Amino acid sequence: MAEKTPIMMSQEERSVTYSQIKPVVVIVGPTAIGKSRIAIHVAKAWGTEILTADSTQVYRGMDIGTDKPTAADHAEVPHRLINIVDPDQPFNAGEFRRLAVQEIERLHRNGLLPIVVGGTGLYVRALLSGLWPGPPVDWTLRRKLEAEVAAGGMEGMFAELQQVDPESANRLHPHDRVKVLRALEVYRQTGLPLSKAHRQHGFQEQPFQALVLGLTMERSALYRRIEDRVEVELAKGLVDETRRLLGEGYSRQSVPMKSLGYRQMAGYIEGEYPFDEAVRRLKRDTRHFAKRQMTWFRKEPNLVWIEVAPHESPDVGAQRVSLHIDQFMSGLHLSRVSVRPMLSRVPQAQSGSQVGA
RNA sequence: GCCGAGGUAGCUCAGUUGGCAGAGCACAGCCCUGAAAAGGCUGGUGUCGACAGUUCGAUUCUGUCCCUCGGCA
Numbered sequence: 001m002a003e004k005t006p007i008m009m010s011q012e013e014r015s016v017t018y019s020q021i022k023p024v025v026v027i028v029g030p031t032a033i034g035k036s037r038i039a040i041h042v043a044k045a046w047g048t049e050i051l052t053a054d055s056t057q058v059y060r061g062m063d064i065g066t067d068k069p070t071a072a073d074h075a076e077v078p079h080r081l082i083n084i085v086d087p088d089q090p091f092n093a094g095e096f097r098r099l100a101v102q103e104i105e106r107l108h109r110n111g112l113l114p115i116v117v118g119g120t121g122l123y124v125r126a127l128l129s130g131l132w133p134g135p136p137v138d139w140t141l142r143r144k145l146e147a148e149v150a151a152g153g154m155e156g157m158f159a160e161l162q163q164v165d166p167e168s169a170n171r172l173h174p175h176d177r178v179k180v181l182r183a184l185e186v187y188r189q190t191g192l193p194l195s196k197a198h199r200q201h202g203f204q205e206q207p208f209q210a211l212v213l214g215l216t217m218e219r220s221a222l223y224r225r226i227e228d229r230v231e232v233e234l235a236k237g238l239v240d241e242t243r244r245l246l247g248e249g250y251s252r253q254s255v256p257m258k259s260l261g262y263r264q265m266a267g268y269i270e271g272e273y274p275f276d277e278a279v280r281r282l283k284r285d286t287r288h289f290a291k292r293q294m295t296w297f298r299k300e301p302n303l304v305w306i307e308v309a310p311h312e313s314p315d316v317g318a319q320r321v322s323l324h325i326d327q328f329m330s331g332l333h334l335s336r337v338s339v340r341p342m343l344s345r346v347p348q349a350q351s352g353s354q355v356g357a
Numbered sequence: 358g359c360c361g362a363g364g365u366a367g368c369u370c371a372g373u374u375g376g377c378a379g380a381g382c383a384c385a386g387c388c389c390u391g392a393a394a395a396g397g398c399u400g401g402u403g404u405c406g407a408c409a410g411u412u413c414g415a416u417u418c419u420g421u422c423c424c425u426c427g428g429c430a
Contacts, residue, residue, distance in 0.1 A: 031394075054394085055392085055393060055394065055395085056394055065394090066394080090391090090392085091391090091392085092391035092392070092393090093390075093392090093393075094390095094391040095391070096391085097391085119394080120393065120394080121389090121393075122390075122391085122393050123393080125390075126390070126391080129390090131390050131391065132390055132391095134390090134391085135391080136391035137391060137392065139392095142392090171388090171389090172388090172389095172397085173397055173398055174397095175396090175397060175398080176388090176389090176396060176397040176398080177396070177397085178392070178393090178395065178396040178397080179388095179389070179396065179397075180396095180397095182390095182391085182392090194390085197390085198390055201390065202390095203390070219384095219385095254392095255392045255393095255395070256392090256394090258392080258394085258395065259392095259393095259394040259395075261394080262394095263394090280382095284382085284383085285394085286394080287383095287384095289394055291384095291385085292387095292388095292393095292394095293394090295386080295387060295388085296388095296389080296393090299388095299389095
């Protein structure tokens with residue numbers, strides 16, 4: 001009631017302030033926890049846009065299996081960094097970072113608070129802490145290395161890595177072919193041990209002032225939500241979508257077609273196992289994935305956990321998120337530039353008294 | 358009631374010619390610098406249906422009982 005109305009800076013003033021301070025809000029969490037829905041509420045309240053940090057939603061034509069925001073979602077709040085390449089075009093964390101930084105700068109220039117939402121831990125880390133400046137995967141070389149593995153097995157490859165980059169070999173398990181080959185590939189390309197490059201980089205960049213919020217939920221409830229979501233995707237036509245993508249010539253071996261949903265349905269479509277088995281595998285693999293995401297996010301520095309109750313409505317979670325954002329912004333002395341066009345009032349215990357502390 | 362098969366990890370089962378049991382799935386923990394919804398690592402004490410017998414020792418052999426499934430009545 002006696003609400004201290006946010007002193008509305010002009011858009012120009014906000015633009016200058018944001019571009020200097022570079023605030024970013026990041027919402028992470030395991031798949032199916034309800035990030036997207038919550039984020040839409042939050043982004044609406046702040047009158048801003050959503051930047052998606054999701055390694056599968058970048059692919060055009062892969063909609064159901066990636067749980068991509070719908071046209072209706074997009075109409076409510078603009079979503080960026082989705083649908084940017086075809087499934088046979090290479091994409092990676094570095095590319096994501098480049099594009100995300102552009103989007104963030106654009107929003108800052110327009111005086112808007114960027115809200116990054118996603119479950120791809122590496123993308124988030126790359127965005128907030130940078131990547132070492134070396135080359136991305138060289139697929140020609142990678143295929144050559146794969147051929148060497150096919151011919152001589154992983155043992156030889158690992159032995160080579162022990163020669164050229166003992167530190168990486170020491171860190172990596174000999175069976176971890178993706179990472180072993182990456183390290184070898186970097187050495188062959190640049191003559192530098194990847195371990196050294198990583199050590200020098202050390203994720204020390206800090207391009208933004210970031211608030212990282214991690215959504216979490218009681219494990220068994222999350223697993224139930226995952227299974228429900230798989231059923232929903234099947235009902236929406238995941239099998240047909242997979243069949244269509246295969247028909248368009250996207251190989252089962254390609255990176256995006258190996259992702260959750262498509263991989264399992266492709267096996268069914270090509271007759272390797274019955275439908276029920278495909279569903280079982282998809283649910284299982286998605287549960288495992290969610291677990292890995294949690295492991296990753298637990299390590300994310302300065303992450304603040306927010307517990308989400310299994311059946312609460314997204315705007316309730318969004319209110320809790322908004323509280324943290326309010327505190328974060330006032331900590332940056334930015335509370336007065338908060339644009340809250342539609343005030344679904346959030347209980348605001350401390351921020352009023354603590355501004356400027 | 359009779360005949361047959363079986364009762365071993367949360368589930369499906371393997372196994373021990375008698376020496377305190379094991380795979381897959383499930384589940385848990387973890388690693389990660391351009392494929393990351395990818396890739397990789399680690400974790401198994403469970404009255405081996407119950408009771409009794411034989412034996413230095415039984416989950417493994419014998420007997421009785423209980424339960425499940427199938428067939429016959």
